[in-house]
Amino acid sequence: xIAAVGLRKSFGATVVLEDVSLEVPAGQCLALLGPNGAGxxxxxxxLGTLARPSAGRxxxxxxxxxxxxxxxxxxxxxxxxxxxxYEDLTALENLRFxxxxxxxxxRPDRLRERLQAVELDALVGERARTFSxxxxxxxxxxxxxxxxPRVLLLDEPFSGLxxxxxxxxxxxxxxxxxxxxxxVLATHGFATALAVADRAVILAGGRIVLDRPAxxxxxxxxxxxxxxxxxxxxxxxx
Amino acid sequence: MPAYARRxxxxxxxxxxxxxxxxxxxxxxxxxxLLLLFLFQFSLGPDRARxxxxxPGLLWLGFVLAGLLGLGRSxxxxxxxxxxxxxxxxxxxxxxxxxxxxxxxxxVMGVVEIVILALFGLFFDVDLARGLPGLAxxxxxxxxxxxxxxxxxxxxxxxVRARELLFPVLLLPIQVPVLLATVSATQVxxxxxxxxxxxxWLQLLAGADIVYLxxxxxxxxxxxxx
Numbered sequence: 001x002i003a004a005v006g007l008r009k010s011f012g013a014t015v016v017l018e019d020v021s022l023e024v025p026a027g028q029c030l031a032l033l034g035p036n037g038a039g040x041x042x043x044x045x046x047l048g049t050l051a052r053p054s055a056g057r058x059x060x061x062x063x064x065x066x067x068x069x070x071x072x073x074x075x076x077x078x079x080x081x082x083x084x085x086y087e088d089l090t091a092l093e094n095l096r097f098x099x100x101x102x103x104x105x106x107r108p109d110r111l112r113e114r115l116q117a118v119e120l121d122a123l124v125g126e127r128a129r130t131f132s133x134x135x136x137x138x139x140x141x142x143x144x145x146x147x148x149p150r151v152l153l154l155d156e157p158f159s160g161l162x163x164x165x166x167x168x169x170x171x172x173x174x175x176x177x178x179x180x181x182x183x184v185l186a187t188h189g190f191a192t193a194l195a196v197a198d199r200a201v202i203l204a205g206g207r208i209v210l211d212r213p214a215x216x217x218x219x220x221x222x223x224x225x226x227x228x229x230x231x232x233x234x235x236x237x238x
Numbered sequence: 239m240p241a242y243a244r245r246x247x248x249x250x251x252x253x254x255x256x257x258x259x260x261x262x263x264x265x266x267x268x269x270x271x272l273l274l275l276f277l278f279q280f281s282l283g284p285d286r287a288r289x290x291x292x293x294p295g296l297l298w299l300g301f302v303l304a305g306l307l308g309l310g311r312s313x314x315x316x317x318x319x320x321x322x323x324x325x326x327x328x329x330x331x332x333x334x335x336x337x338x339x340x341x342x343x344x345x346v347m348g349v350v351e352i353v354i355l356a357l358f359g360l361f362f363d364v365d366l367a368r369g370l371p372g373l374a375x376x377x378x379x380x381x382x383x384x385x386x387x388x389x390x391x392x393x394x395x396x397x398v399r400a401r402e403l404l405f406p407v408l409l410l411p412i413q414v415p416v417l418l419a420t421v422s423a424t425q426v427x428x429x430x431x432x433x434x435x436x437x438x439w440l441q442l443l444a445g446a447d448i449v450y451l452x453x454x455x456x457x458x459x460x461x462x463x464x
Contacts, residue, residue, distance in 0.1 A: 050323060097248055
């Protein structure tokens with residue numbers, strides 16, 4: 001579903017990603033771990049066609065993302081750092097706007113249903129300006145579920161969510177995988193990564209230093225590997 | 239309704255709704271317009287002959303300065319919560335976003351221009367009635383010309399740190415044909431002459447509008463992609 005080969009991204013002389021190759025088949029989730037500045041967000045932006053790589057190849061759902069980014073955009077759902085929420089619109093109006101922009105069904109009853117799924121139905125007519133960071137994140141997740149994306153790219157999706165929200169999101173991601181979707185999830189939460197992901201990838205200094213199946217990894221082992229690899233910058237062979 | 243038209247419509251709806259609720263641009267523009275009229279009134283004094291020759295230029299100076307203020311802010315809402323990134327991710331022709339934003343800017347500028355025009359007549363004791371049919375043609379044409387380039391450059395400068403400085407520096411030189419044509423045509427209209435006397439200026443204005451609109455439609459996607 002996602003195949004990235006030799007991705008490189010540099011801003012002037014600063015290299016942010018170097019020779020990043022990864023594969024996420026349908027029905028799988030890849031957790032992207034790494035310290036701040038490791039290149040996780042840049043990699044997600046490249047995968048989401050928001051940034052063009054300086055070198056490398058990227059195929060998403062069979063489409064060459066560098067040649068036809070627009071076709072890829074119709075296949076992905078992205079929750080980035082920004083929530084893409086207009087502060088002066090209500091929750092329902094925000095969803096209506098993004099639904100029409102994406103060419104999706106924008107009937108109010110359907111939008112309300114989406115808001116109900118993220119437990120924002122009680123705040124349907126409230127302006128987003130009054131929402132907490134967690135509520136805006138829920139609204140962003142409701143936006144992503146408006147369409148039927150084949151790929152989800154999520155940057156710290158659990159941050160700001162309360163316990164109930166985290167539980168809902170975990171279940172949603174498992175259901176998305178079960179329907180054959182692919183997920184790339186950048187996170188600092190090792191427990192959530194291991195609970196949802198099929199593979200764990202550690203990025204350090206813009207390079208992949210570890211790419212392992214999550215099933216064989218315990219939380220303690222992942223912690224130990226993370227500390228060792230981020231400190232030394234060594235790479236563990238796949 | 240075709241998807242393209244729906245997307246133009248929803249951007250227009252969103253921008254006008256945000257403006258109606260925040261009133262950020264409209265309040266600032268109306269206050270600014272009022273301030274300009276006060277200043278013009280004081281600086282020109284009661285000399286009627288001088289006033290009449292300066293009126294068209296003053297009127298458009300007010301529109302352009304208010305327009306600079308309003309157009310420059312039109313992409314600020316997109317910066318909040320990275321909404322411009324979300325717009326970039328929406329599939330389809332991005333020129334629909336440009337057209338929606340342009341239409342919203344024209345609506346806001348139109349309201350401000352009507353208020354400034356009414357106050358103008360009041361402050362300077364000008365009989366606007368005889369010039370109104372002509373102004374009804376000149377104002378929309380001039381506003382489209384201003385907004386077409388202004389909307390594009392507002393997108394160009396939205397992510398730049400010195401955007402308040404860069405925006406007018408980029409916009410004003412390109413607006414020279416529009417400003418020349420609107421001021422000259424307005425002079426004809428306010429003098430009560432038939433609009434046909436301003437024919438060449440109106441042709442220049444319409445031509446500039448078409449060129450600016452086409453450039454905006456063709457280049458907006460590249461601007462948004464950065």
